[in-house]
Amino acid sequence: MILIKTLKYAWILSIVISLFSVIWFVLGITANFQREIDLIYTVLLFFLGIPSVLLIIASIFLLYKDWPQSWVGSKILVCIGILIMLSLSVGLINSVNTSGWLTEKVITDTLQTTEDGKYEYQMEWINLFQKNSYARLYIISNSTDEETRIRFDTPVNTVTVLTRGDVNYWISLTASPKEDVYILTTTDKLSLFLPIETYEIDVKNEIAVKIE
Secondary structure (H helix, E strand, O other), rough: HHHHHHHHHHHHHHHHHHHHHHHHHHHHHHOOOOOOOOOOHHHHHHHHHHHHHHHHHHHHHHHOOOOOOOOOHHHHHHHHHHHHHHHHHHHHHHHOOOOOOOOOOOEEEOEEOOOOOEEEEEEEEEEEOOOOOOEEEEEEOOOOOOOOEEEEOHHHHHHHOOOOOOOOOOOOEEEOOOOOOOOEEEEEHHOOOOOOOEEEOOOOOOOOEOOO
């Protein structure tokens, strides 16, 4: 009787772990539903995710129907099922990349220095190729080492491919007559992906305003 109860509790626990791993996997491969499933994750879904779901359903059904506990073979099959479910769960959890949903996925161009020498800067693409993607300016003061990140509303969601070289200059940042205000312009290096746009960057107040 104790063995049956222990086995039953282990089975229920494995169902919970397996269910958690499936949910975690789905959230991971879609970046919390912010991107489409790619080919690699589709294969993993077919070989790991679907078998896990089927085993969860079968386990819940058998527990609900009160599986034949007196048959020795059923206990062995349950043990094998638990091991398979846990093995699949490990595979599902380990295959998840948290970049792009729990943590930001950042792609940058080459670090540059403004002509007046006050700042170093670069463009940052955040979660590119996802629904929650956006662009921002990373800027660091050469006098104080203070770092600032300013978001600007370029249509990043329209980008479907991005080519990169050893050196990439996607934006330029030039001083304006106003103090701590710079003009950001996207370069022709991005003209295949985005229109060339100009923004007024207020570094002190961390504001970006598009110049029409």
